[in-house]
Amino acid sequence: MTNIMATTNIAAQYEIAERRRRVYTGLMLILLVVLLIGGVRIAEDANSGSLLSGLPKVFDYPYDILSQAYARGWDFWSIPFSVQHPENGIQHTYFYYLIETINMAVVSTLFGFGFGSLISILASRNLVKNYAIVWITRRFTDIARAFPEIVIALFLIFIFGKNPIAAVAAIALHTSGALSKMFSEVNENADMKAWEGLEASGASWIQKVWFGIIPQVWPNWISYGLLRFEINVRASAILGFVGAGGLGQQFKTFVDWKFGADIASIILMLILTIMTIDILSTWARRRFIGKVAH
Amino acid sequence: MTITAHMKDLAAIYPDAVEPNRRKQVAWLGGLFFLIGYLAYIWVAFDVSGALARASMDRATLLALDSYAYKHHVELSMKSGEISVNLEGNRRTAFEVLPDWVVPVDGETRVDMGRGFTAYVSQTSLRVYDREDLIVDIEPTASGPVLHSEPHDWMRVAPNKIEGRPDTYVRFIATKSKITLQVYSTGWENFWFDSSSDLNGTSIWRAIGLVFSGDRIDPSQSNLDLVASEIWGNKEWQHGQVMHAMLITILMAFCGTILAAITALPLSFMAANNVNPIRFLRGSMKRTFDFLRGVDALIWSLIFIRAFGLGPLSGILALWFTDTGTFGKLFSEAIENADKKQMDGVNSAGAGSIQTTWFGVVPQILPVLISQTLYFLESNTRSATVIGMLGAGGIGLKLADAMRTGQDWENTMYIIFLIIAVVIIMDNLSSWLRIRLINGTEKSAL
Numbered sequence: 001m002t003n004i005m006a007t008t009n010i011a012a013q014y015e016i017a018e019r020r021r022r023v024y025t026g027l028m029l030i031l032l033v034v035l036l037i038g039g040v041r042i043a044e045d046a047n048s049g050s051l052l053s054g055l056p057k058v059f060d061y062p063y064d065i066l067s068q069a070y071a072r073g074w075d076f077w078s079i080p081f082s083v084q085h086p087e088n089g090i091q092h093t094y095f096y097y098l099i100e101t102i103n104m105a106v107v108s109t110l111f112g113f114g115f116g117s118l119i120s121i122l123a124s125r126n127l128v129k130n131y132a133i134v135w136i137t138r139r140f141t142d143i144a145r146a147f148p149e150i151v152i153a154l155f156l157i158f159i160f161g162k163n164p165i166a167a168v169a170a171i172a173l174h175t176s177g178a179l180s181k182m183f184s185e186v187n188e189n190a191d192m193k194a195w196e197g198l199e200a201s202g203a204s205w206i207q208k209v210w211f212g213i214i215p216q217v218w219p220n221w222i223s224y225g226l227l228r229f230e231i232n233v234r235a236s237a238i239l240g241f242v243g244a245g246g247l248g249q250q251f252k253t254f255v256d257w258k259f260g261a262d263i264a265s266i267i268l269m270l271i272l273t274i275m276t277i278d279i280l281s282t283w284a285r286r287r288f289i290g291k292v293a294h
Numbered sequence: 295m296t297i298t299a300h301m302k303d304l305a306a307i308y309p310d311a312v313e314p315n316r317r318k319q320v321a322w323l324g325g326l327f328f329l330i331g332y333l334a335y336i337w338v339a340f341d342v343s344g345a346l347a348r349a350s351m352d353r354a355t356l357l358a359l360d361s362y363a364y365k366h367h368v369e370l371s372m373k374s375g376e377i378s379v380n381l382e383g384n385r386r387t388a389f390e391v392l393p394d395w396v397v398p399v400d401g402e403t404r405v406d407m408g409r410g411f412t413a414y415v416s417q418t419s420l421r422v423y424d425r426e427d428l429i430v431d432i433e434p435t436a437s438g439p440v441l442h443s444e445p446h447d448w449m450r451v452a453p454n455k456i457e458g459r460p461d462t463y464v465r466f467i468a469t470k471s472k473i474t475l476q477v478y479s480t481g482w483e484n485f486w487f488d489s490s491s492d493l494n495g496t497s498i499w500r501a502i503g504l505v506f507s508g509d510r511i512d513p514s515q516s517n518l519d520l521v522a523s524e525i526w527g528n529k530e531w532q533h534g535q536v537m538h539a540m541l542i543t544i545l546m547a548f549c550g551t552i553l554a555a556i557t558a559l560p561l562s563f564m565a566a567n568n569v570n571p572i573r574f575l576r577g578s579m580k581r582t583f584d585f586l587r588g589v590d591a592l593i594w595s596l597i598f599i600r601a602f603g604l605g606p607l608s609g610i611l612a613l614w615f616t617d618t619g620t621f622g623k624l625f626s627e628a629i630e631n632a633d634k635k636q637m638d639g640v641n642s643a644g645a646g647s648i649q650t651t652w653f654g655v656v657p658q659i660l661p662v663l664i665s666q667t668l669y670f671l672e673s674n675t676r677s678a679t680v681i682g683m684l685g686a687g688g689i690g691l692k693l694a695d696a697m698r699t700g701q702d703w704e705n706t707m708y709i710i711f712l713i714i715a716v717v718i719i720m721d722n723l724s725s726w727l728r729i730r731l732i733n734g735t736e737k738s739a740l
Contacts, residue, residue: 032552039549040610046542046687047605054602061600100339107336110329146717150680150690151710154697159354163345238592238680245340248592255596271588278584 065267068260079265094250094262098269100164101246104236108168109229112175117221119176120183121209126195127187137180144177153239167244171235175228179221186220187213219288226281226288233277237270359462360703364483368396368405368415368475372434375417377403381483382702383474395477407464407477420473422458422466432456432468439468482704488530493521501525531708536692540712543688544720546606546681547674550613555667557614558621565622566629568637569651580626586619595681609686613674621666628662629655661732668724668731675720679713689713 044051069076080094122128123137149170156166195212203211240248247266254262337343367383370376379396381387395406402416414421420439422430431443438454445451449458457467463478486501487493492511493501504511505518512520526534563569565579595612602608637654645653682690689709696706 036549036552039545040607043542043545043549043606043610047603047607049601049603049605049607051602051607054598057601058597061597103336103339107333142718142721143714146676146714146721147710148676148679148713148717150683151693151713155357158357158697159351160345160349164340165342165345168340234590234592237590241592241684267589267593270590270593271585274590275584275588278587 065260065264069264072261076261076265079261080269084262085259088257090250090253094247094266094269097247097250098273101236101240101248102233102273104164104167104171104240104244104246105229105232108171108175108236109225109232111168111172112179112228112232113221113225115172115176116179117183119180120187121213123180123184124187126190126192127209127213138184141177141180141184144173145181147174147177149174149235149239150242153244154242157243162243162245162249164245167236167239167246170239170244171232174235175232179224179228182224183217183221186217186224190216222288223285226285230274230278230281233274355462357703359478361707362482362704363463363478363480364704365465365476365478366393368403368477370403370415370417370473372417372471372473377415405475405477407475408479409461409463411460411464413466413475415473415475420466420468422460424460429460430458430466434468434470434473436470438470482531482708484528484530486528487524488528490529491524493524531705536689536709536712539682539687539689539692540716542606543678543682543690544675544716546609546613546678546686546688547671547720549610550678551617551667551671551674553610553614554617554621554670555663558618558625559663561618562622562625562629563651563655565626568630568632568634569655579622583619583622583626586615587623588619589616591616591677591681592684595684595686599685604685605687606682609678609681609688612681612686613677617670617674620670624666625659625663628659632658664731665728668728672717672720672724675717 040051072079080098083093084090119137119141122133123141125131125134128134149167152170152173153166156169157163160166190213192212194216195208198208198212236244236246237248237251240246240250241252243249243252247270251263251266251270254266365382367380369378369380369383371378377392377396378385379389379392395408397404397406399414402414402419405413405415407413407422410425412423414423418433420430420432420434421428428443429446430449431441433440433442439456441449441451441456446458446460448460449456455467455469457465459465465476465478467474467476486498487496496504501521505521507517510517515523528534561579561583565576565583567576570576570579591612594615595608598608598611602611632655636658637650640654641650678686678688679690679693682688683694685691689712693706693709693713696702696709
């Protein structure tokens with residue numbers, strides 16, 4: 001008897017909780033939709049053209065570029081490998097500039113990885129007992145992560161002139177911030193038994209880190225590093241657009257000059273590069289940590 | 295002796311553990327050499343030494359100085375002999391009454407430049423004293439200024455222009471037509487009330503005090519209205535416009551991310567191999583995601599700006615397209631990694647295919663979905679700034695404008711601080727929401 005009473009009671013309670021959950025979910029969804037519609041409307045008001053009037057024109061630009069590219073015939077495919085428009089001061093082939101963009105991404109990822117891994121060890125609560133050091137390094141990573149790359153790049157271009165190192169420094173700073181946060185999370189999840197064993201046999205702090213932690217965490221580090229590399233390839237293309245060299249800078253030039261065939265060629269190169277690097281890095285990550293969760 | 299014997303036994307059983315691993319050492323060394331070689335190649339290819347040699351450190355110091363300091367200009371016109379004092383060389387901000395550190399003395403004007411430097415300036419002479427010592431003596435003539443004192447290495451002497459900076463905060467420029475003394479003070483001038491405001495020179499604490507004290511400064515409106523509208527309408531710092539631009543940027547990030555998540559969810563089911571049996575459809579969906587991601591926000595924003603004009607709508611569309619690709623990939627992988635047991639259980643209880651998906655898969659991928667969406671909300675705030683710079687408006691465009699003029703670095707710094715603050719707030723907000731919504735089980739997103 002009491003059993004049945006208790007069961008009905010629990011069922012009623014469950015019903016109430018379930019109803020409350022549904023109401024909350026519904027309210028949140030309504031709020032989301034209202035915010036979304038309101039936001040798009042505000043954006044449309046602030047825009048110089050409206051959504052409806054622009055819709056038929058969406059394909060104008062791609063069509064314009066592609067028809068110019070088509071007009072070049074088979075010659076279009078040789079654009080990346082021969083110097084275009086030398087009369088306008090373009091010195092190298094687009095392929096050369098593509099390599100420059102990729103190099104920007106590689107160097108900045110290397111430096112970001114180096115700094116990020118060093119900082120991450122100091123930012124891990126299980127490895128460093130001094131809370132002041134942990135706190136300071138963590139705030140550093142917060143700030144380094146929050147700095148938009150483009151801002152630092154523009155500052156450095158202002159000081160150094162148009163040069164890839166502006167982009168490299170900017171991306172490297174951001175990368176070291178982003179990676180050290182992820183790395184420190186990996187470090188804090190590391191198994192501490194190896195560390196304790198080394199401590200018991202009298203290892204120094206550096207030995208404990210090198211032999212106790214690094215062997216556990218480096219596959220994850222490499223995986224996150226590769227993920228960052230993908231992101232940095234895009235970032236170096238974009239920073240080139242504001243004057244930091246590489247293919248992005250050439251792209252900006254031709255967008256301004258409206259040379260459709262060159263624009264199409266560069267876009268194609270960028271897309272193919274980004275997709276290739278995505279595929280390669282996904283393959284490499286799977287090799288390093290088995291099946292990657294995402 | 296026994297230890298060595300043991301070591302020998304061990305070495306016989308586990309040769310790898312005792313003997314140094316030559317192959318590994320060679321690999322390490324080779325990798326190191328490769329890295330050094332690569333960096334050397336980069337040094338040459340990026341022309342790092344050339345860039346370092348060309349780097350203008352003057353610009354860097356000026357930039358750093360201007361970001362936390364402002365300067366008064368004391369200008370003496372050679373033609374009329376008139377002295378005027380203004381802010382940052384802007385004539386609109388000229389003082390009507392000379393400040394107390396600019397004093398006329400025996401046909402000259404004494405300017406207390408701070409840090410122990412005093413300058414005496416007239417149409418016939420410019421003298422700068424470091425406390426008691428005369429360090430600069432310049433005679434302006436019709437053919438240009440003439441230096442009578444010893445030249446210092448902090449001075450630049452040209453036929454028609456002499457300028458010097460005896461201290462970072464003190465600078466003088468003498469040309470044929472005028473003498474300018476620049477006196478730096480630290481801080482952001484007129485941050486709350488601009489020079490045309492009635493409240494100019496009032497500190498923020500006094501302004502807050504005014505709000506609560508009864509006397510109305512302007513009888514037509516309350517002090518609260520006055521203070522708020524004066525701060526909001528500050529012409530030099532443009533608080534109102536900057537905040538509006540910031541809001542537009544957050545809006546772009548929010549709408550772009552949410553729209554992308556909503557679009558990507560159904561599409562990702564079509565791309566997952568454990569839900570969609572049609573191989574061709576799956577493959578084409580996955581390639582579509584790759585394409586959307588590969589084109590990148592930069593190129594999407596160019597296309598949309600052509601169609602919809604400059605503004606945040608184009609930015610939202612660009613973020614929407616790029617992120618639909620990213621979310622599609624992430625979500626479909628999450629669906630593929632979903633545990634099959636739950637689907638089987640629902641299925642065996644007699645659920646149809648839609649019910650199986652809804653009750654068997656969706657609850658499993660919901661944490662990934664929410665955490666990725668929230669993570670991208672934060673990272674898109676940064677992306678929206680970048681796209682804004684390229685023409686989509688918002689705080690990015692404001693920042694680009696502030697940087698382009700190349701003068702008001704304090705305004706640039708203000709906008710940068712604001713962006714960083716907002717990104718940090720969004721970061722904390724999104725991780726707080728993530729933990730609240732997923733009940734603390736989620737470790738790290740991405």
